[in-house]
Amino acid sequence: MAEVTWRNYKENKNSRPAPLKGIRVLEVATLLLGPGGPGFLAKLGAEVIKCEMPPMGDTLRSLVPFGFFFREHGCGLTHPNLGKYWIGLDLHKPEGQKVFRDLAAKADIIEENMRPGVLEKWNVGYRQIKEINPGIIYISKNGYGQWGQYADENRPSNDGGSQAASGFAWMSSFPGKPPLKSRLYVADAYGGLMGEIPVLAALHYRERTGKGQYIELSQTESLMRTMSWVWPYQGITGEPAMPSGNRDQCVCPADTFRCVDDTFVAIAAPAPEEFKGLCTAMGKPELAEDPRFKDHLIRLQEENAVAILKIISEWVRTMTFDHVMSLAEKHGFAASEIRSAKDITEDPHFRARDYITEIDDPLDGPMLNYDFPVMMSKTPPRINWSVRPVGFDNEYIMAQVLGKNKEQIKQLYECGALGKWADVKGRRPASTWDGKSGLILSREPGYTDGGRGE
Amino acid sequence: MQRQPLAEWVRERDDPKIAHSKPEALDDLTVLDLSYNSYGGCYCSSLLSELGAQVIRIEPPEGDFLRTCTPYGLLYKNEGLVYLSEGRNKFHITLNLKDPKGREMLKSLAGQADVLVETYHPGVMDDWGIGYEQLKEINPRLIFASISPWGQFGPRSGSKMPDYENIAQARGSIQYATGEMLPEGKTYDECPWAVPTKAGPWISWASAGTFMAAGILSALYYRDRTGEGQALDVATAEAYANFDDWGVLIYQEHEYIVERFGSLDQGAWIYCFAPTKDGAVFIGGLRLEMWQAFADMVGKWDEWGTADFKHLGDFMSKEAQLKWAPLVFAETRKYTTDELVAMSLKYGKEGRLAPITPVIAPVCNPMEAMTDANWVDRGMFIPVDDPVYGTVVVVQSQYKMTETPPRVKWVCRPVGYDNDFIYLKHLSLGPTRLKKLREAGVV
16 A cells, blocks of 8 residues: 555655745855754755845855865755755845844744844844744744843853753763764764754644744753763762663664675664564574573663673674575564765665655756755655855845846845845856856846956 | 852752742743653653643543653662653643544644644544644644654655654664674674664754744744644654764765764764773864874874874775774773763863863763762752652753743643643633543543
8 A cells, every 4th residue: 555655656756835935034144053943944845045144155164074065065065955045135234134124024934043143133023023024933042042142151062062051962972981972963863854943833733823933042052952861860860871882772672783795784682573584594593591581671780781792792793794684584684784985875765765766957067965854745855956155045035025127136236235246166166167057036237247357 | 340150140049949939931831741752752842841831631541651661670669760750841631633523622622722743644633633633623733743753745655554662763774883893704694783883862853842842832833923823743754863064965965875884983083982991982073183182191192103194184094994993992991981081171272282282071871860969060960859759850951941941840740630630721621521531431
């Protein structure tokens, strides 16, 4: 039956509306935490208008990991920003604030990640916007929240600070070793997603009542919430929770092991049948009946867990990776290779599901990226285009949403409220750009010539 | 007009301490959570229950295996600690889905529900006659949410391999590229900690649950407009992988595979954890001036030629970072964590480049986090007064809302605790009828 539901999902993605069709989102955000959430909403079909400070735009544009560019912009820019509309709007200027307020009157959701109070100073804070649009759903995301000691101190915050302050990094290291930072900006990425839960719930509440509201998310608190047992454990024992490397303290056995060929394999086999299967695979079926290991709760006790993991570890050291995997299939325990970005990119399963999806972008050309990881049978999320230079969609948004004519738009450029990219790599279009591709509305020279003549 | 300070205005409206006095965003919804041995499923329904949805957890008569997943086998009042946190606000009933009568009862419940969450392998629900295609005939408004290892379709969807947090983390590309680098000339036997390292917390399952909650709420919005329900499909192997920001891009463009880089950062300098006399700090500076301020702060302005630093890009390459990191760490090791934090604040006031200063934050253990006055004040660890388990500390919701704040009303329930109430409320099964079903092994 599942075959019926999901038949030709990839091929039919565009035959249905995306779920948030008709929702308009304004984004005033930089780096990853702020843009990530609206990025998800764009994949879910919302019209997301990203407002950048011209001419340099989002600081994220400077994030060029190990110096790797992607089609002449920083590799970091793409992931949280696919499928958005891009305007260069200076919110320091009264005329820019007016444009934003006009857009806000026609918006459903506003997302921002400036320091507390900055948008209010620009006359576009929640208290000001709700006067013109009481149904607005307005979320602020940052490291420490909107009130409390750290907010009062106006502490700067970022992903690494949140990994450190939440205890997440501490819990992710090997015992006795220095705490380990994730390869991910995990506080940004997860916080960016988490904020959309209250936003979407608020949308439902607005459908029911007409009321909007203000939401705040601290990315540090967001990571804390994922740490589940840690808090009751500390509350009950009075002791700090301790890290345990790749071993899972709550599931036994569950760890990463090294094979004879120095490749790594993750194994888990806690449930009775799985554990029996693993013991059989190891040629030691009697271990499944060993009083130290028979019951999961007893097996989890420190001494027993260490003992069984040592046995498994020594066994895996004699095995090739392929052999472990085939035994896992045969005996019903869980095992996986530790997959790299290459494995993910080339994974035929992900391609068949269109999870790794091909975008055919007028500026960036053909490219692969992750689609939204929820397949929806009636309203498939999707990515239509890539990222844009600063202010690339100014003309379209001004005309389409605000009905401004050529002369009015020109005035906005003249007073500096609207702007386009600086002549800097990652801000400007790629050198291969033909001056037209991807422009939605205006294809004539003059006020659309973004290069600022530099 | 003099405005009330923003922080005060917000706090008056979204402080968790007054959450109970406000309405709930999802209190018109009924959610059936059939998840089994899946933190992802439980976490997903927790996010909905915190917002007021009536979540009915449906466990097999022996209870969910997840209840036995608890650190070191520790039980509190006969309950595992993971479940103690993630049973929040839910009603707990038992139902034997292997029994045809049990499946009929599930259909009746589904006829009254808005959302169903399940985590069985693809095809299991279909075989039981309670898959999406079957239940939508009963309830076309139903949002049917499936979380599974590889998803409902695609070449690997038929795999029967069980799913666990460490397995899902391995399947993303994150564990591969997280961890200490093997020191030159050393072996794994000498440095068993210099290996691909997973995150300690169950972030992979949490991601799957959170993405699914976002999918459910998006589907709910669509249903609010059209009346139409649908099926949703999350693969745990895909959810956490989604947080990879550039691995796929760099690989397709440059055939470069992102590898482990310790607690340094491939995308930024100076942006790392650094050892101190008594622990570690995070040092964060995304601008050249912040890096210069750091060098100055530790007294290396002249020796490092800091005044001549021109471009941050000169420090971002792998080689440059590996050259500079030991020099930085040698300095940070001279101070305690607290001293370094104080130094950065002082530098921001009096330093040569003030107000520019590097961000320096202590790397906390979770006990320090839990007792930090800031988080306590923000209501993150308000103890829950539970009728069964007494006063228990769990972490509160991840966000704050002015109109419909989330809340935790109770933490957990023993297996089948709410059978009497829920079966009476939804299926009109009073004590006499329920007794028979219990005896027949159906509930």
